[in-house]
Amino acid sequence: MDMELGLYLGDAPVRTPKQPFFLADDSHKNAGVELGLGFCMGDGLLERRDEEDEEEDEEELEDERRGTASSAHPITSLQHLIPFSRATKKSSLKPPWHTGNSGINMDGCSRGGLDVNMIPLMDETDQDGGGSAAAGTSSSPNSGGVSSFQMDLSIYRTGAGTVEGIERASSRASDEEENNGSTRKKLRLSKEQSAYLEESFKEHNTPNPKQKLALADKLNLRPRQVEVWFQNRRARTKLKQTEVDCEYLKKCCEKLTEENRRLQKELQELRALKSAHPYYMHVPATTLTMCPSCEKIASATTTPTLTNNKPDNGLEINHDGQKTDSPWSSFLNPFWHQQKTPTATTTTTTRHHNSAAL
């Protein structure tokens, strides 16, 4: 007996532009529960928000731009890093570079936690030249506007506020000016920036342009960087999900192989039994009244274990006491229930026939 495995990757990540990231569907969830796998990653949260939500976001954005956000504290904890969260939106942080024209938040400095990364080293006009220009043209490959942020980062890495750090940042910036931004310099985002983006990703795995802009604004990144970050993040998530799926399917395959082996063995036994007792098959099938699919009680001659092998939970139990139907099987093949009924009926009826004959 060859089992035909309707193996497919569950929701078979057919992506649509409106749902670029596939979410674990119900079958996944059930399966995850059944096998104890962490099948539904946190990305179930990552559904797109409705249009009305976007309107809310616009309002928030407006508030931010007007400077009406209540908090003026620098990023200090994850709670403050959630940009669009309903829970935190009224207390959404006001990044240091939003507090005034100077762009330098003395509060952040005074705490010793000076995050130079957050401090725009260029003046407002320069920033517009770099960031906003990139915003206008969403795709700015190797744009020359990299230097401002890279300077920030190099200082951040070298040691906040140290003369050495600033000097190194300056030299690096000048190097880039020499190269005219032609080099593909990779910069690492700060922990705060990553955390912020991560939290944002939980809210929207595909932010709209305004949200990107707001994020870029908040994190002192170019919109293009935010966009790239989300692209990569989605890719990573999908890769991870694929790995999980793969692992899960491997387990499913093992289980099915084991079941197949068991059924083969059972079939062999039945054949042996048939050859040993050639008469039992001559018993008319009409003498057997029990049918597992309709759960009618068999004749009194049948053994209890075979009389009604459907427990209350609806799962069939084979002669080994194993459940033969499980959520993961239905996950693997959604038509399992439709298919298995006649099969199971046939098999168990035969078994009843056997037992009746015996």
Next chain:
DNA sequence: TCCGGATCGTAATTTACTTCA
């Protein structure tokens, strides 16, 4: 302790595709 290669994580780029005005 320093050095250099291997490896890993991830930022950035390129390409192909879809959608929509």
Next chain:
DNA sequence: CATGAAGTAAATTACGATCCG
């Protein structure tokens, strides 16, 4: 219907950090 812009996924490249001998 054709077209171009915009957005995204997927693939790839390349950089920086870390590990290890």
